[in-house]
Amino acid sequence: MGVLHLVNRSPHQSASLAQCLARVGDGDAVLLLEGAVYAALKGSAAAPGLQEALARVAVYVLAPDLAARGVAAEEVAEGLALVDYEGFVELSLRHAPIQSWF
């Protein structure tokens, strides 16, 4: 049961995603929500860091927050999994503890 990391700030405004990825452990999960979903865009400056992290952790993106920002599923980088609110709840149950990088 790995740690679930929650990141909610755009990587273009805050270093919190990079700071999180520098401290994740093998088997942890990272969920991008709110402004952090912009990190999931193909070609984003955050993409290389996320792809590198995928070797060790699973990365999820909250689909309603993508939709609200006009980001279509096809625009999301390979290897990232979309989850809805039910999926968010499931992730919360499957991991412990939960660490927020807000």
Place this chain on the structure above:
Amino acid sequence: MKNFLFVMRRPPHEGTAVRESLDMLMTVAAFDQPVRVLFLDDGVFALKAGQRPDVLGLKPVEPLLAALDFYGVEGLWVEEESLVQRGLRPEGLALPVRGIRRAEVAGFVAGADVVVNG
């Protein structure tokens, strides 16, 4: 009984976030729950010696940190890489804290039942 870990990542003297986290921390400790504190990223600036927040009319954080021992807090840890990146050294801190390497942080966090974003 739950093991609490407070992860302090915010710089001091910007609003009341650090003080509020410490209030919460002392409340948890007062209920005899095991509490550890980890300073990461800009949170390490709260530990710097020689702070004079009174110059800005602000209250000091240091006496609160010094009081944590009295509340039975298990200990204070600081990530060594966060200090180095910010030009700080362990001997320049206001309090005795234990160093932890970045590579050890994941395991340290995983060992907690509840992580509070301080």
